Amino acid sequence: MTPKFSLVIGFLLLFGNQVNAQEETRETEDTVLKNRVVFSLGYTWIPAANELSETEADGGFFVPTVGFDYFRKVHERWEVGIMWDWELDHYMVNGDELERERAMLFALVANYELMDHWAVFAGAGVEFEKHENLAVLRMGTEYAVEMGQDWEFVPSFALDIKKGYNTWSLAVGFCKRF
Template sequence: MTYKFLLSIIFLFMFFGGQVMAQEEAEPAETATLNRVVFSLGYTWIPQADDLDEAESDGGFFVPAIGFDYFRKVHERWEVGLMWDWELEHYIIRDENLERERSMLFALIANYELMEHWSVFGGGGIELEKHENLPVIRIGTEYSVEMGQQWEFIPSFALDIKKGYNTWNLAVGFCKRF
């Protein structure tokens, strides 16, 4: 059966209601997807940072980043998972005199779906880097746009709270549910 044919049948069942709807409920439900993985590309804004290759500035610094996330649904609206982000630059935090080079962030996250397609998340983890490792608290939001066949496009926005400075992350991701 084709996708359009199935939608037509479902619409007819809903329209005529009563006995037809009861018959549809007796059939086994489609299996729900419990897992999702996300690959993302984005930028991290670090207001207190300077590029090591340029003269000192007070405007902050954008750092390109890639990410990979895994989430598992544990309740109707709740997911738990792991976020991994890798910053692809070498910079210094002005006020802390803290050098950062290609740092990797790992965070355990709880994700709550506020409404269909829109969720908020929060959790904690660690930023690993050769000069100094830092604890991190991450909070953020994401919106999913269905693309079909369990694929989604996901823009996200996050705040990372670290010792001595905070960063803002804006990314776009591609998600596969399974």
């Protein structure tokens, strides 16, 4: 064999291995699960509220909350999504005398994974309610515990900043990645 022929064969083998490695990389990229949905149950703490039947503030009010979230991975550590929460109670916000009954919050959020399983999120949205709709800024954090077969247990904590008052939410959810 001539040195030129050996060199050509060596390049072809090297190039062939690189093409094969690229195909394997594409296969693993295609299997990345880019979507996830979360169903959660929790409580929202409203420090400036009390039950509708009470006339004086007693230091806050807990409201049961149901949530549903959808996220789509757009980068290795970034997701964008929508969060929907539904408060299952009727209460009065002190000071503004703002009545709230079964409010529904929709927020568009960006989610950033700080490290494996732990993420922070922030976004904006609207809280719809029959008495008055309110703009909302939402920020929070969540931690995902893998359960197998693309399921996760996800405790989360969120702060909602609204006109006249803020709320804190603590929830536990179940996530399915697909």
